[in-house]
Amino acid sequence: GAGVSQSPRYKVAKRGQDVALRCDPISGHVSLFWYQQALGQGPEFLTYFQNEAQLDKSGLPSDRFFAERPEGSVSTLKIQRTQQEDSAVYLCASSLGLISVQPQHFGDGTRLSIL
Amino acid sequence: GQQLNQSPQSMFIQEGEDVSMNCTSSSIFNTWLWYKQDPGEGPVLLIALYKAGELTSNGRLTAQFGITRKDSFLNISASIPSDVGIYFCAGRPISGGSNYKLTFGKGTLLTVNP
Numbered sequence: 001g002a003g004v005s006q007s008p009r010y011k012v013a014k015r016g017q018d019v020a021l022r023c024d025p026i027s028g029h030v031s032l033f034w035y036q037q038a039l040g041q042g043p044e045f046l047t048y049f050q051n052e053a054q055l056d057k058s059g060l061p062s063d064r065f066f067a068e069r070p071e072g073s074v075s076t077l078k079i080q081r082t083q084q085e086d087s088a089v090y091l092c093a094s095s096l097g098l099i100s101v102q103p104q105h106f107g108d109g110t111r112l113s114i115l
Numbered sequence: 116g117q118q119l120n121q122s123p124q125s126m127f128i129q130e131g132e133d134v135s136m137n138c139t140s141s142s143i144f145n146t147w148l149w150y151k152q153d154p155g156e157g158p159v160l161l162i163a164l165y166k167a168g169e170l171t172s173n174g175r176l177t178a179q180f181g182i183t184r185k186d187s188f189l190n191i192s193a194s195i196p197s198d199v200g201i202y203f204c205a206g207r208p209i210s211g212g213s214n215y216k217l218t219f220g221k222g223t224l225l226t227v228n229p
Contacts, residue, residue, distance in 0.1 A: 004157070006157075031215065033215075033217075035217075040221070040222075041221055041222075042119075042121075042203050042205070042219030042220055042221050042222055043158065043203075043217075043219050044219070045216045045217065045218075048215055048216065056215075056216065059216075091157055091158070093157075103148060103160050103163050104148075104160075104217060105160065106150075106157035106158045106159070107157050108155065108156045108157045109156075109157050111155075
């Protein structure tokens with residue numbers, strides 16, 4: 001497709017379950033970002049990939065959060081042993097190249113609800 | 116960490132009115148971006164600014180990169196009902212080695228009364 005695609009759009013899980021969120025960036029985009037957006041807030045940075053390399057994971061809230069992009073295209077954000085505070089919209093964004101000034105294009109997000 | 120103060124938090128206006136919102140940061144940014152987010156969707160880029168003092172338009176939208184590099188504003192002229200949504204400013208810090216990382220404001224909720 002033409003844009004960033006995320007799946008599932010909605011995910012409901014019980015506390016303690018593991019979840020996996022998928023991001024398919026715009027074709028050819030080198031850089032990929034994950035953000036977490038709490039209700040009523042702006043997105044907050046989680047992690048950054050340049051091709052398959054995870055260059056920055058400083059925003060991941062805890063070691064229960066893990067992201068990968070093994071072939072430099074599709075990325076998965078995994079959350080283990082989910083907690084209620086993990087409930088949020090998880091946004092993926094991609095940008096064309098390595099130059100930091102290039103704008104990031106966002107997917108529609110996965111809305112995660114932890115019961 | 117970086118802080119962005121975006122104001123106002125919300126606006127309720129009549130169709131046809133002009134709108135202005137702004138964002139200030141506690142540190143110097145080298146990029147300012149303005150996004151619009153509709154319910155259930157991701158942020159969509161409206162305008163990107165890369166130089167201090169830069170004034171850029173996109174249709175009825177105009178945004179400026181402040182001279183101090185610590186602020187930016189967005190104006191919407193002659194608002195229409197489809198302008199409804201949440202507007203976010205976002206910026207990249209000039210230092211720290213992580214200037215790929217966007218910091219977002221908390222958003223301005225715009226409601227337009229037809």
